[in-house]
Amino acid sequence: MLIYARAEGCSTPALLMTPEEEWTVKMFSRIATSTLRADKSKERAPFNRRTGERLDPATTLGEAGFLPYDMLDLRYA
Amino acid sequence: MSDQATEYRRTKRLYWEPSYVPKEAIYPPANYEGIYFKDWDRWDDPFHMSFKQYVEIQAKKDNGFHPARDAFDRYGGSDRIDRRWLEGMKVVYPLLFHGEYGALRSHARVSRYAPAPALRAAAFYQSIDELRHSQNHVYQMRMLNKHTDGFNNWSEWKRYHFLLQPGKMLFEDIVASENVFESVMGLNILVELAYTNLVFVGIPSVGVLNGDLAGASEFLTTQSDETRHMAIGQSTLRTLLEGDERNLPKIQYWLDKWFWLLHRIIGCPLGMVPDYFARKKALPMKQMFQRYIVDNYVAGMVEDLGKFGLQPPRFLDTAVAEMEDAGHTLFRTLFQYKHMLFNKMFVPDERDMEFFGEHYPHWEERHGAFWDEVRAGDPKDLPSLPMLCQVCQLPCVFPVPENPTIRSAEWGGEVRWFCSDGCQWIFEHEPERYSKAVGLDRVLTGKDVAQIREHMHLSGKLGGVLEEC
Numbered sequence: 001m002l003i004y005a006r007a008e009g010c011s012t013p014a015l016l017m018t019p020e021e022e023w024t025v026k027m028f029s030r031i032a033t034s035t036l037r038a039d040k041s042k043e044r045a046p047f048n049r050r051t052g053e054r055l056d057p058a059t060t061l062g063e064a065g066f067l068p069y070d071m072l073d074l075r076y077a
Numbered sequence: 078m079s080d081q082a083t084e085y086r087r088t089k090r091l092y093w094e095p096s097y098v099p100k101e102a103i104y105p106p107a108n109y110e111g112i113y114f115k116d117w118d119r120w121d122d123p124f125h126m127s128f129k130q131y132v133e134i135q136a137k138k139d140n141g142f143h144p145a146r147d148a149f150d151r152y153g154g155s156d157r158i159d160r161r162w163l164e165g166m167k168v169v170y171p172l173l174f175h176g177e178y179g180a181l182r183s184h185a186r187v188s189r190y191a192p193a194p195a196l197r198a199a200a201f202y203q204s205i206d207e208l209r210h211s212q213n214h215v216y217q218m219r220m221l222n223k224h225t226d227g228f229n230n231w232s233e234w235k236r237y238h239f240l241l242q243p244g245k246m247l248f249e250d251i252v253a254s255e256n257v258f259e260s261v262m263g264l265n266i267l268v269e270l271a272y273t274n275l276v277f278v279g280i281p282s283v284g285v286l287n288g289d290l291a292g293a294s295e296f297l298t299t300q301s302d303e304t305r306h307m308a309i310g311q312s313t314l315r316t317l318l319e320g321d322e323r324n325l326p327k328i329q330y331w332l333d334k335w336f337w338l339l340h341r342i343i344g345c346p347l348g349m350v351p352d353y354f355a356r357k358k359a360l361p362m363k364q365m366f367q368r369y370i371v372d373n374y375v376a377g378m379v380e381d382l383g384k385f386g387l388q389p390p391r392f393l394d395t396a397v398a399e400m401e402d403a404g405h406t407l408f409r410t411l412f413q414y415k416h417m418l419f420n421k422m423f424v425p426d427e428r429d430m431e432f433f434g435e436h437y438p439h440w441e442e443r444h445g446a447f448w449d450e451v452r453a454g455d456p457k458d459l460p461s462l463p464m465l466c467q468v469c470q471l472p473c474v475f476p477v478p479e480n481p482t483i484r485s486a487e488w489g490g491e492v493r494w495f496c497s498d499g500c501q502w503i504f505e506h507e508p509e510r511y512s513k514a515v516g517l518d519r520v521l522t523g524k525d526v527a528q529i530r531e532h533m534h535l536s537g538k539l540g541g542v543l544e545e546c
Contacts (some may be wrong), residue, residue, distance in 0.1 A: 002522060004464050004494070011447050011478045013410060013463035014494075016522050035460065050485045050492055068491040069519070071483075 004071040005032035012036045021062035025055045049073035084127030092194045108190040108257050113321035120193035120316055123308045131202050142298045149291040155224045159287040163225055165354025167420035171231040172244040174214045179248025181207035183260045191257050199309045206302040213295050227419050233534040234419055239517045243342045243470040259331050265310025267335035272343050273303040275369035286357040318385035325386050336390035337499035341469045348404020361436040363400045392499040402476040405444045410474050413459045421543040443477050465516035467493040468500035488512050
């Protein structure tokens with residue numbers, strides 16, 4: 001899949017990533033946080049940036065309704 | 078009648094009524110669709126110049142500039158240019174080349190397809206001007222290439238490097254405008270009337286402080302032609318607004334659109350030059366923008382043409398507000414990509430921060446922590462290109478990367494992203510036109526840094542940190 005990820009409050013711009021469909025939102029969030037070099041001490045919740053929908057961490061990316069080039073937005077919880 | 082008047086009359090009448098094809102076959106109306114005007118012969122060139130006069134004037138300019146540049150280099154002037162300034166010029170010159178060469182192509186097209194004979198003649202002269210400017214920028218790069226790396230492969234970087242893609246997009250877009258009057262609006266009104274005083278007068282005034290006398294001469298000889306180009310734009314704009322009130326909506330749209338694109342692609346990156354690449358500083362970019370763009374250009378245009386209903390550019394207030402952060406945001410974003418650049422970046426020093434504190438009251442709060450982390454040893458290098466705006470091709474990081482105004486639209490079964498309301502607004506008005514671009518961040522997905530550098534034709538030790546800063 002082709003999904004951008006960004007983390008609120010992080011100086012890294014949104015980056016395009018290539019996660020697998022069977023990854024859970026939680027797993028992708030953890031990997032994205034690391035790739036974005038975001039401050040891990042701050043808790044963030046996963047959102048679909050385009051729709052504004054908060055995502056269930058247990059859902060797989062394939063089930064989460066992402067379009068190509070959609071964005072996982074990690075917002076302060 | 079004076080010689081000049083006679084020559085101008087001949088130039089203006091350098092056409093004929095076709096007898097065996099309709100006039101529309103030679104100047105297809107599709108090239109000025111939606112523009113209303115009764116008598117194209119009435120369009121006037123305020124400079125009233127013949128080709129003979131034009132050649133004589135331009136020869137004098139080149140005969141003055143080139144010997145001065147040669148002398149500057151021969152007596153060690155290039156070695157005395159501040160290193161930081163050179164790093165900035167590595168980006169500025171290829172960008173300017175894009176602009177000038179795009180303008181050459183654009184005005185060659187206007188000179189062929191414009192319905193007004195005098196506009197065709199003026200656009201022909203302008204297209205030759207733009208070739209002169211492009212060549213002079215190349216002369217500058219060739220001279221500086223003898224003294225530092227990072228100028229040697231500019232013709233490849235302007236095609237493949239992400240840093241030069243926005244400029245490429247901007248000027249290709251002007252060239253590709255179907256309506257020749259949109260080209261005149263984008264180039265003569267927004268690029269030249271609005272921005273060339275800032276670029277070719279404001280920036281070299283800082284360059285001189287940093288030892289770049291040849292660059293200043295080159296910018297000023299370029300600017301000497303811009304007055305004529307501005308007059309072409311002003312004359313066209315006034316003629317169309319006076320001629321038929323139905324032209325106003327289209328002209329207002331072009332003004333709103335090109336103002337935003339120029340602000341984003343020229344104004345925002347240019348902020349890095351006087352505020353960062355200039356070790357010795359003069360006016361901060363924020364004040365330059367206010368003086369050259371807001372006070373001179375916008376106020377003058379509204380005073381002159383407001384009576385025809387022309388309004389200030391739609392995103393003017395946003396643009397003004399963004400100048401508080403835009404250059405600072407882009408400089409630190411580029412610092413994160415210094416391992417993928419052809420120029421070198423550096424960490425602002427105490428004098429820089431004193432200057433920022435004096436002129437940008439929010440700098441410490443919004444940008445200070447980033448540089449504190451760099452000084453503490455974090456290189457901040459990122460593994461892949463940032464999200465690029467579908468319309469302007471700049472990173473989606475404005476006004477500050479920690480909280481950017483990213484916007485989206487669904488198009489063709491996928492999501493397109495925009496750096497601002499302005500770029501989204503342009504896309505919504507012309508989605509077919511602006512959906513074609515594919516950002517390098519998408520092209521290079523999954524590539525590692527070495528592969529990205531290879532794609533962008535970067536070799537050796539290009540990029541990185543300027544050590545002596």
